[in-house]
Amino acid sequence: MLTLSxxxxxxxxxxAKKGFVExxxxxxxxxxxxxETRAEADQLTAEVREPEGWHTALAPSxxxxxAGVAIYSRAEPESVxxxxxxAEFDDSGRYLEIDxxxxxxxxxxxxxxxxxxxRQDEKERFMKEFGEHLAGLRERAASxxxxxxICGDWNIAHREADLKNWKANQKSxxxxxxxxxxxxxxxxxxxxxxxxxxxxxxxxxxxxxxYRGKAFDNDSGWRIxxxxxxxxxxxxxxEAVVERAPSYDQxxxxxxxxxxxxDF
Amino acid sequence: MLTLSxxxxxxxxxxAKKGFVExxxxxxxxxxxxxETRAEADQLTAEVREPEGWHTALAPSxxxxxAGVAIYSRAEPESVxxxxxxAEFDDSGRYLEIDxxxxxxxxxxxxxxxxxxxRQDEKERFMKEFGEHLAGLRERAASxxxxxxICGDWNIAHREADLKNWKANQKSxxxxxxxxxxxxxxxxxxxxxxxxxxxxxxxxxxxxxxYRGKAFDNDSGWRIxxxxxxxxxxxxxxEAVVERAPSYDQxxxxxxxxxxxxDF
DNA sequence: CTTCTGAGG
DNA sequence: CCTCTGAAG
Numbered sequence: 001m002l003t004l005s006x007x008x009x010x011x012x013x014x015x016a017k018k019g020f021v022e023x024x025x026x027x028x029x030x031x032x033x034x035x036e037t038r039a040e041a042d043q044l045t046a047e048v049r050e051p052e053g054w055h056t057a058l059a060p061s062x063x064x065x066x067a068g069v070a071i072y073s074r075a076e077p078e079s080v081x082x083x084x085x086x087a088e089f090d091d092s093g094r095y096l097e098i099d100x101x102x103x104x105x106x107x108x109x110x111x112x113x114x115x116x117x118x119r120q121d122e123k124e125r126f127m128k129e130f131g132e133h134l135a136g137l138r139e140r141a142a143s144x145x146x147x148x149x150i151c152g153d154w155n156i157a158h159r160e161a162d163l164k165n166w167k168a169n170q171k172s173x174x175x176x177x178x179x180x181x182x183x184x185x186x187x188x189x190x191x192x193x194x195x196x197x198x199x200x201x202x203x204x205x206x207x208x209x210x211y212r213g214k215a216f217d218n219d220s221g222w223r224i225x226x227x228x229x230x231x232x233x234x235x236x237x238x239e240a241v242v243e244r245a246p247s248y249d250q251x252x253x254x255x256x257x258x259x260x261x262x263d264f
Numbered sequence: 265m266l267t268l269s270x271x272x273x274x275x276x277x278x279x280a281k282k283g284f285v286e287x288x289x290x291x292x293x294x295x296x297x298x299x300e301t302r303a304e305a306d307q308l309t310a311e312v313r314e315p316e317g318w319h320t321a322l323a324p325s326x327x328x329x330x331a332g333v334a335i336y337s338r339a340e341p342e343s344v345x346x347x348x349x350x351a352e353f354d355d356s357g358r359y360l361e362i363d364x365x366x367x368x369x370x371x372x373x374x375x376x377x378x379x380x381x382x383r384q385d386e387k388e389r390f391m392k393e394f395g396e397h398l399a400g401l402r403e404r405a406a407s408x409x410x411x412x413x414i415c416g417d418w419n420i421a422h423r424e425a426d427l428k429n430w431k432a433n434q435k436s437x438x439x440x441x442x443x444x445x446x447x448x449x450x451x452x453x454x455x456x457x458x459x460x461x462x463x464x465x466x467x468x469x470x471x472x473x474x475y476r477g478k479a480f481d482n483d484s485g486w487r488i489x490x491x492x493x494x495x496x497x498x499x500x501x502x503e504a505v506v507e508r509a510p511s512y513d514q515x516x517x518x519x520x521x522x523x524x525x526x527d528f
Numbered sequence: 529c530t531t532c533t534g535a536g537g
Numbered sequence: 538c539c540t541c542t543g544a545a546g
Contacts, residue, residue, distance in 0.1 A: 010537080011540045036537085038541060065541040066536075112537055119536085155537095210537090211538040254537085254539075274546080275531045300546085302532060329532040330545075376546060383545085419546095474546090475529040518530075518546085 002264045004105065005029040005243075006151035006225055008208070008255035012037040012070070016048045018252035023243075024051060029259060030074050031100070033107035033151035037068035037093070059083070059107075061093030068093035069107040069152070075100055084133040089126060103233065103264065104141060108152030113173035120173060123155070127182050138190045138230060147233035147264070150191070153208075153225050153255065158183045158193065161202020162223040174224060192234035194227040194260050195242075205242040208255045216248050225258045236263040266528045268369065269293040269507075270415035270489055272472070272519035276301040276334070280312045282516035287507075288315060293523060294338050295364070297371035297415035301332035301357070323347070323371075325357030332357035333371040333416070339364055348397040353390055367497065367528065368405060372416030377437035384437060387419070391446050402454045402494060411497035411528070414455070417472075417489050417519065422447045422457065425466020426487040438488060456498035458491040458524050459506075469506040472519045480512050489522045500527040 061067040077098035083090025113123035206221025245251040325331040341362035347354025377387035470485025509515040
């Protein structure tokens with residue numbers, strides 16, 4: 001049994017003050033993949049940096065206060081790798097891998113993009129380079145008889161069922177045809193969208209609701225946080241839940257943890 | 265009877281959310297001089313921008329979010345003047361005058377300064393230019409048979425009794441020998457420190473306590489907010505109080521209102 | 529420690 | 538609307 005959670009914490013320091021610590025203490029997960037930690041190690045309190053019972057790997061961005069990913073695991077990783085061999089992105093706090101026995105687990109924070117700005121070009125460059133990494137990772141894992149799962153905020157809703165208001169968002173970053181097509185390619189190249197497989201019916205389950213307006217109260221969300229696994233692991237997923245906060249005031253991030261249990 | 269309050273609000277928008285509005289509704293003052301409003305008119309809610317029963321004059325800084333002074337008066341001013349004829353400082357949100365019948369009332373926010381930086385030079389330039397304005401103001405007022413009072417955050421503690429920890433602060437901006445000497449010159453050139461006249465015994469009353477550490481709880485404060493008046497007005501002051509908040513959590517600024525009643 | 533800003537989301 | 542930053546206080 002292996003339970004994996006992935007969550008964009010939207011600032012680990014802020015999240016820690018609003019309920020993340022209690023959530024971590026109560027979770028049954030074995031591994032937590034985090035995105036947007038937005039902190040360096042020495043900016044975190046000990047209870048967040050080195051919680052009792054966890055091994056923690058951090059990959060902060062070289063730009064202070066931006067991005068940052070982390071993986072917390074109850075077991076000590078066999079190895080830890082920051083980045084995916086990209087000159088542009090390896091110090092940007094967007095990718096971290098650990099190996100546990102028989103499985104490679106990654107925390108991914110894909111750029112959010114913004115149509116009509118250089119940040120959309122950056123997202124496209126990231127997708128291209130990262131797509132190549134995904135192919136290599138799959139090949140290497142197959143020859144080593146390992147499974148792979150990439151957990152994270154992919155910042156793309158794949159299909160119409162993956163966001164509340166798809167019609168209005170066809171020109172929005174995160175639901176552009178080229179972004180959706182890229183994700184389709186990923187899902188047709190030996191990687192499975194685990195939550196969608198266990199929950200074939202939409203709409204949702206959403207994992208992100210904007211802080212603006214009444215998006216959370218209206219459940220006007222997007223499903224942009226995924227666990228993307230090789231078939232041998234994906235086929236063993238038994239349960240997937242999005243841990244939506246019970247109310248607006250009890251949220252500690254604009255994203256909710258996406259938690260999957262694997263019979264592995 | 266004329267009651268004047270002066271207070272550095274440390275951000276009028278923040279203060280409004282923390283109790284300024286209630287304080288304004290309950291005050292018996294006829295005129296409120298404010299400093300560090302840190303907002304332009306259209307960034308303020310109507311209840312702050314145009315409270316019922318008040319005439320409001322604002323002099324924001326041209327640098328967004330910085331400085332800014334204001335004068336709220338129950339009576340409509342005969343005239344309103346921004347700045348004191350300084351090319352460098354007139355758009356910096358540091359000085360505003362209004363005329364009421366027989367009296368000119370100013371709101372002053374003197375630069376705080378920082379030893380060893382250009383900001384201390386700026387403070388010195390301001391003191392020099394403003395000293396000249398004070399002389400001219402006094403002359404013009406005398407010939408027009410008007411009184412003058414400059415209310416505000418002068419960012420200088422005059423004497424040892426004017427701050428808790430004078431020994432440790434002899435090299436700190438706000439208690440430098442040259443700053444204190446300049447203020448002595450002001451007080452010996454036809455202007456009176458009204459609160460000190462009514463309260464000749466120190467220490468205090470302090471009007472500012474740093475937000476850092478436990479300065480407020482320990483009453484480790486500075487008296488840097490003054491009402492500085494021509495003798496004809498100063499001699500009619502009957503009561504002066506510093507409206508220190510009852511507890512740390514009930515403060516809406518790091519400064520307290522300094523309120524003086526004049527038999528005028 | 530707090531209030532602003534502006535970038536980023 | 539929220540979380541960072543950095544300047545200013």
